[in-house]
Amino acid sequence: MEEKRRQSRKKRRFLIQVETSDSVSTGFTYDMSVDGIFIRSIRIPRPGSTVTARLSLPDGKRLALRGWVQRAYRAPGAMARLVPSGFGLRLTDAPPDYSRFLATL
Numbered sequence: 001m002e003e004k005r006r007q008s009r010k011k012r013r014f015l016i017q018v019e020t021s022d023s024v025s026t027g028f029t030y031d032m033s034v035d036g037i038f039i040r041s042i043r044i045p046r047p048g049s050t051v052t053a054r055l056s057l058p059d060g061k062r063l064a065l066r067g068w069v070q071r072a073y074r075a076p077g078a079m080a081r082l083v084p085s086g087f088g089l090r091l092t093d094a095p096p097d098y099s100r101f102l103a104t105l
Contacts, residue, residue, distance in 0.1 A: 066093035
């Protein structure tokens with residue numbers, strides 16, 4: 001299958017807090033790029049919804065990010081350990097520190 005992604009992804013696991021209009025939950029990054037993040041989470045927002053996320057960096061700093069849910073996937077129970085359940089967050093607003101952080105990975 002042909003790769004459709006425009007940006008290369010970096011697989012890293014960082015704690016991330018996700019806020020939607022009706023809930024706050026936590027998850028972990030699965031892979032990251034300049035314009036998006038796949039977030040593994042039990043609570044998966046609806047595709048198209050706007051999300052504010054706070055990414056916890058290893059140095060204790062937290063970066064505020066905004067975006068919309070581009071895709072969502074919930075793996076069947078039997079495959080949950082092999083295939084990540086979560087959602088793809090297309091970033092619309094990220095501070096310059098985010099791209100600088102990605103460059104260090």
